[in-house]
Amino acid sequence: MSEADGTVSDRDFIQSIERGFAVLLAFDRDLPDPTLAELAAATGLSRPAVRRILLTLQQLGYVAAHGRRWRLTPRVLTIGQHYAATHGVAEVAQPHLLRLTELTHESASLSQLDGTDVVYVARVHVRRVMSLNVDVGSRLPVHPTSMGRVLVAWADPGVVERVIAAGLEQLTPTTVTDPVAFRDALHAVRQDGFAVVDGELEPGFLSAAAPVRDPSGEVVAALAYSTSRGRTEPQTVLDEVVPHLVEVADAISRDLAQVSAGRRAVDPRARDGFF
Known part of the structure; x- marks a missing residue:
């Protein structure tokens, strides 16, 4: 190897x-x-x-x-259970996902990068969004998703090159398919600290994501919110959702640091219940 x-x-x-x-x-x-x-x-x-x-x-x-x-x-489910047991981010994030759904009344997800795909590792459903039917283990392409852009925005340049080499497929009229424009979008994510993607994966599908970091500061997951233009406008997501999203993602990062240090003290604002 x-x-x-x-x-x-x-x-x-x-x-x-x-x-x-x-x-x-x-x-x-x-x-x-x-x-x-x-x-x-x-x-x-x-x-x-x-x-x-x-x-x-x-x-x-x-x-x-x-x-x-x-x-x-x-x-076969035990394979996924072994992954969850050895990758604590999904377990640590679960109560925070519940809290994010309470704050936004929309579904919340946690994803990680697998090759050139985004894979859901934790999810809390509120309602079905558009025609997408996703759950833990579902895979989506990187380039037209807010989660994917967060996951590769801080990744090594080689990761970005592999995503581009895999093809930036045009899924909707607004999907970013030009490599230069895609790199510009990643630069904007790094500057803003979050990503909002409108209608690039599916017409009317609106999502936002923020990075979750390990104790070393490396982005290890993306926390995401998803809705549709029929329920929410992009500006509303920016004004009302993104602040919650960033705050909850930071809370997950703090809990990961505490777990790494052997002090499992979950943020008291995280809720174990739902609604």
Whole structure:
């Protein structure tokens, strides 16, 4: 493995693990209980290879056969539980997410960067926003989201270059797709200390995000608020929501520092209840 960029040499790469995860990840909303043939088509693997992988996963308890079809078992949830147990930011942030929803009456989320995607690691729903259906584990692109811009605004230049190289897809008429304009937007986020994105991911979708930092000052997550133009105007978000968003994000950062120092003293303003 290269310590500089995290790449793995061909000699150290275990292809069977890659294929196993490919099969697991093929189970989704479109294929909740696929057949072996459907999994082979979805992954590009041969049917004999998929069969061996399924039988191994079945033996380990991660999938179960129902006639010709296969389903994930609840055991797959333990993978996410292990992540939460070893990455305390989601646990620390949860009461603060509840408080933010009380202050804004809209959904609140915490996300982290995974490659060139934003991944939700914690979320409190208030109402469904637009046609997006997101929950913990959902992934969104970086460039048209307030969370993504916060996460890469303070990242190493190489991260920004990878996001741009992955493609700044035009999802709506207002999506920023020009690399120079995207870099300018990131510069504005660094200057303002937050991001507001209007209608770039989906028409009418309005969101704002602020950085959550670890004790060293590194941005490790983004706290986000989301709504629609049918309920709130961008200026209202700037005037009334962003101050709450920044304050709650700072409170999460302070709690992370306390946890790191071994003193779990959650901000007393954080609420364990909801409404």
